[in-house]
Amino acid sequence: MKNMLKGLGAALCVALPFLAQAPADAATPAGAGxxxxxxxxxxxxxxxxxxxxxxxxxxxxxxxxxxxxxxxxxxxxxxxxxxxxxxxxxxxxxxxxxxxxxxxxxxxxxxxxxxxxxxxxxxxxxxxxxxxxxxxxxxxxxxxxxxxxxxxxxxxxxxxxxxxxxxxxxLQKGAYRDKPGKDVAWNRGAYLVQGLGHCGSCHTPRGVAFQESALDESGSAFLSGALLDGWFASNLTGEHNAGLGRWSDEDLRTFLKTGANRHASAFGAMTSVINNSTQALSDQDIAAMSAYLKSLPPVGGNGAAAYTYDPQATKVSLDRPANDAGARVYTAFCMHCHGVDGRGFAPMLAPLAGNPNVLAKDASSLINVTLNGTGDLVINGVPSPFPMPGFAAVLDDKQIADVLSFVRAGWNNGAPAVGAAEVAKLRQSTQAGR
CATH class of the missing domain: 1.10.760.10 (Cytochrome c-like domain)
Incomplete structure (x- = not known):
């Protein structure tokens, strides 16, 4: 499962690196100053x-x-x-x-x-x-x-x-107004995240009328993660396990610029966000967005104790021959990229141990990316050498459920198991029309 955990999100929107400057063939009015x-x-x-x-x-x-x-x-x-x-x-x-x-x-x-x-x-x-x-x-x-x-x-x-x-x-009309008591960077970050960045469109849960449950940090559901079009857009609050609680400011800025860090790498629609949006932003705007996101209090998560790495039980499971069905699939298809220790080779190949996407309650993104893979991260024109391939044609529903259950339990991840019926449902919805 090369680079299985590529990411923080999904989107309403899916995008081409030509926006940093006006296209060369674009029309500019005659005499424009x-x-x-x-x-x-x-x-x-x-x-x-x-x-x-x-x-x-x-x-x-x-x-x-x-x-x-x-x-x-x-x-x-x-x-x-x-x-x-x-x-x-x-x-x-x-x-x-x-x-x-x-x-x-x-x-x-x-x-x-x-x-x-x-x-x-x-x-x-x-x-x-x-x-x-x-x-x-x-x-x-x-x-x-x-x-x-x-x-x-x-x-x-x-x-x-x-x-x-x-x-x-x-609809709440009116341009963003700076919040009293917050510094310039925080307010700039809030304006970008809540406004043009429209991060809440994917990362905030929706109500019965498809409305975002919160539009800013005053609502407890804001950026707490949401299921959207077969992906679970990750929790962007300070939650310790499934959110950004263990990420430093530098970790988050690196992710927004490159799509990968020591915790995770981008997959799904977040790949296009990195490729075509955030990597081209100024360092000042990236820092402002990070400052704002890192200020959000923890919300959601899987209710487990704060994650700590423990490889011992998983190491026993992976001893040859691997002693359970999920471990056997892992050794055959996943271990070469993500390692016996589950730590991968970040930032080139994502870790599975402690990855927020593994620890999330909703496993939709893990199922989706295992079935269908993800597009290349392209940073400064250079594609990632190890994109996650899809295994829909190679592994059946039970095998995918087994290996994801193994990964979600492994290295002290402690996340719920995945059922074959969940895999079958996502296989049907995401493979339709392919």
């Missing part, structure tokens, strides 16, 4: 911070032309074209139209956007940043004529007008 160019460049940085390409660029598609399928509880939707094409994109949007779509979830023609678009987070973006983003999308992105695709959601669930009431109930 240095101030306009600077605004476009700043908007490009902000668009990368918001990982806008993740949802608005389909695999092998043109930048921001839409078409990416996205699964929701109601059915599949297809993300829209946000290039400045006048017919099929947002070329006819004024800055006010753009701001309304971004922060209120209402398109130029008045129809409501589905909250798969993280406008409850973008509502916190300030006017200056909206202006810069608008400049980038109008003058730093090449127009693409590509018609938007209707959703697969059936009537009456495809009606948009009920979203007005959803917004009335759950």
């Amino acid at each position: 240095a101030a306009d160019q600077a605004l476009v460049q700043r908007g490009a940085y902000l668009a990368r911070l918001g990982d806008c390409a993740a949802c608005h660029t389909a695999p092998k598609g043109k930048p921001f032309a839409g078409g990416l399928p996205m699964n929701t509880p109601m059915g599949r939707i297809y993300v829209t074209n946000i290039t400045p094409d006048a017919q099929t994109g947002i070329g006819g949007y004024t800055e006010a139209d753009f701001a309304r779509a971004l922060r209120d979830g209402v398109a130029k023609d008045g129809h409501n956007l589905y909250p798969a678009m993280p406008y409850p987070s973008y509502a916190k973006v300030n006017d200056d940043d909206v202006k810069a983003l608008y400049a980038f999308f109008m003058h730093g992105v090449a127009p693409v004529q590509q018609a938007n695709r209707e959703s697969d959601i059936k009537w009456p669930l495809n009606m948009r007008w009920p979203l007005m009431f959803w917004n009335m109930a759950f």
